[in-house]
Amino acid sequence: MNDKAGPKRNTGDRVFRLITPAALLAGLALALCWVLIFVYAPRESTLGLPQKIFYLHLPLAWWALSGFFLTFVASIVYLRTGKEQWDAAAAASAEVSLIFACSAVISGSIWARASWGVWWTWDARLTTALIMCFVYAGYLILRSLDMPPARRARAGAVFGIAAFLDVPLVFFSARLWSYIHPPSISLEPEMKLTLAACLAAFAPLWFCLAALRMKLDLDGRRLDALRAERLSREDRRS
Amino acid sequence: MLKAALIIARKDLRLTAERSAGLAQAAALGLLLIFLFSLSLVPGQRMSAQGAAAVFWMASAFCQVIIFGMLYGYEGNKGQKQGLLLAPIPVQSIWLGKALAGIAMLACAQALFIPAAVIFLGQEPGPAWKAGLAVILICDTGIAVAGSLTGALAHGQTGKESLLSILVFPLLAPLFLGGIRVGSSAFGGSDEATGDWLGICLAFDAVFTAAALPLFPFAYSTDE
Numbered sequence: 001m002n003d004k005a006g007p008k009r010n011t012g013d014r015v016f017r018l019i020t021p022a023a024l025l026a027g028l029a030l031a032l033c034w035v036l037i038f039v040y041a042p043r044e045s046t047l048g049l050p051q052k053i054f055y056l057h058l059p060l061a062w063w064a065l066s067g068f069f070l071t072f073v074a075s076i077v078y079l080r081t082g083k084e085q086w087d088a089a090a091a092a093s094a095e096v097s098l099i100f101a102c103s104a105v106i107s108g109s110i111w112a113r114a115s116w117g118v119w120w121t122w123d124a125r126l127t128t129a130l131i132m133c134f135v136y137a138g139y140l141i142l143r144s145l146d147m148p149p150a151r152r153a154r155a156g157a158v159f160g161i162a163a164f165l166d167v168p169l170v171f172f173s174a175r176l177w178s179y180i181h182p183p184s185i186s187l188e189p190e191m192k193l194t195l196a197a198c199l200a201a202f203a204p205l206w207f208c209l210a211a212l213r214m215k216l217d218l219d220g221r222r223l224d225a226l227r228a229e230r231l232s233r234e235d236r237r238s
Numbered sequence: 239m240l241k242a243a244l245i246i247a248r249k250d251l252r253l254t255a256e257r258s259a260g261l262a263q264a265a266a267l268g269l270l271l272i273f274l275f276s277l278s279l280v281p282g283q284r285m286s287a288q289g290a291a292a293v294f295w296m297a298s299a300f301c302q303v304i305i306f307g308m309l310y311g312y313e314g315n316k317g318q319k320q321g322l323l324l325a326p327i328p329v330q331s332i333w334l335g336k337a338l339a340g341i342a343m344l345a346c347a348q349a350l351f352i353p354a355a356v357i358f359l360g361q362e363p364g365p366a367w368k369a370g371l372a373v374i375l376i377c378d379t380g381i382a383v384a385g386s387l388t389g390a391l392a393h394g395q396t397g398k399e400s401l402l403s404i405l406v407f408p409l410l411a412p413l414f415l416g417g418i419r420v421g422s423s424a425f426g427g428s429d430e431a432t433g434d435w436l437g438i439c440l441a442f443d444a445v446f447t448a449a450a451l452p453l454f455p456f457a458y459s460t461d462e
Contacts, residue, residue, distance in 0.1 A: 058251050100389070131408050142405060151459075152456070154456045155457060158391060158456050159405065161445070162409065169412040173415040174415070176419075176434055
């Protein structure tokens with residue numbers, strides 16, 4: 001491990017330069033999605049208006065899972081290299097993905113109410129999402145503990161890897177327990193296009209939120225390092 | 239590695255036997271949970287087989303939190319952890335030793351939970367009791383494998399028991415689902431897909447054993 005007190009000034013700058021364009025792109029793309037969802041896509045005959053939740057629910061769940069995978073990858077790279085930007089990337093990715101996963105669970109619950117008449121039901125995908133919310137909430141609690149930074153980063157990376165390995169096991173066990181999620185939904189071509197647009201629009205949103213969070217984290221660490229340096233200089237003088 | 243792990247497991251079990259309060263505390267908590275859930279039944283009523291199996295595994299889950307908090311607490315101060323890490327043994331043998339000791343202690347506690355579930359929750363062993371014993375063995379292995387890894391992560395933290403619960407309970411969800419479903423059939427409930435459940439539990443054991451071996455040295459190290 002070669003954790004340093006603070007990252008170099010230009011760490012990840014190339015990624016951070018993309019935040020503003022990504023935010024603009026996300027804003028425009030989401031505005032377009034809104035039009036597609038409510039104006040372009042036809043209303044589903046059985047469920048009616050609540051079916052529109054699907055266009056938000058699926059991208060939220062999809063990008064949450066992708067983000068958890070990124071946490072897994074960044075955690076492995078951190079343990080191999082000890083570079084703190086990977087630790088920050090893993091944490092930022094988990095934090096944003098947890099918000100996406102919680103939103104997917106809430107929107108899924110609203111869907112369940114409209115579709116099956118109950119707010120919650122033992123559905124494999126919904127249950128998997130809920131359990132993963134608990135797992136990654138544990139991950140963030142572990143990261144917020146008062147530990148030496150290097151140990152906290154290592155503990156977070158170990159748990160970030162173990163957490164993602166659990167995803168398929170949770171999914172298959174929840175599926176074997178009971179399965180009522182629609183296996184495949186037949187969509188009109190307009191619906192497919194709207195769904196694809198929503199999936200694509202959530203990518204820049206996820207990216208700019210995660211990159212901003214990572215930048216904040218690295219800036220915080222840099223400030224801590226500068227403060228520690230100043231205090232030690234003052235100690236030497238006195 | 240196995241020899242060193244057995245020595246660590248024996249050392250931990252001897253410490254536990256000499257102090258005795260730790261395991262008794264874990265077992266008492268589990269028994270208390272089973273008793274408290276029995277209060278949800280009116281006199282003469284029997285809990286459903288699935289409900290009883292769920293209470294049994296919940297008691298086991300809380301019991302393992304105390305067990306692994308205690309096992310890693312043995313090297314809690316005065317440089318004992320550093321001493322253990324400096325010993326000329328693979329670091330993973332510490333993880334394996336704690337896991338072996340944890341399985342033994344959990345099995346001791348469960349030997350009390352099973353009759354308690356039968357008595358307090360009105361259960362009777364069904365024809366699938368052999369599958370029930372098999373799932374206890376497989377799930378205990380998975381609980382110990384994951385519990386030993388997360389125990390190392392929570393080591394030295396204040397409130398480590400509550401931290402361990404938050405970390406390990408959601409991770410163990412596949413094992414608990416399997417344990418509850420097969421345990422239900424062991425208590426006389428319907429036995430559907432017992433083989434599939436045992437397969438999922440075995441897969442959990444394999445995945446977390448394979449992951450814990452390379453991850454443990456990062457979870458349990460001296461530079462703090």
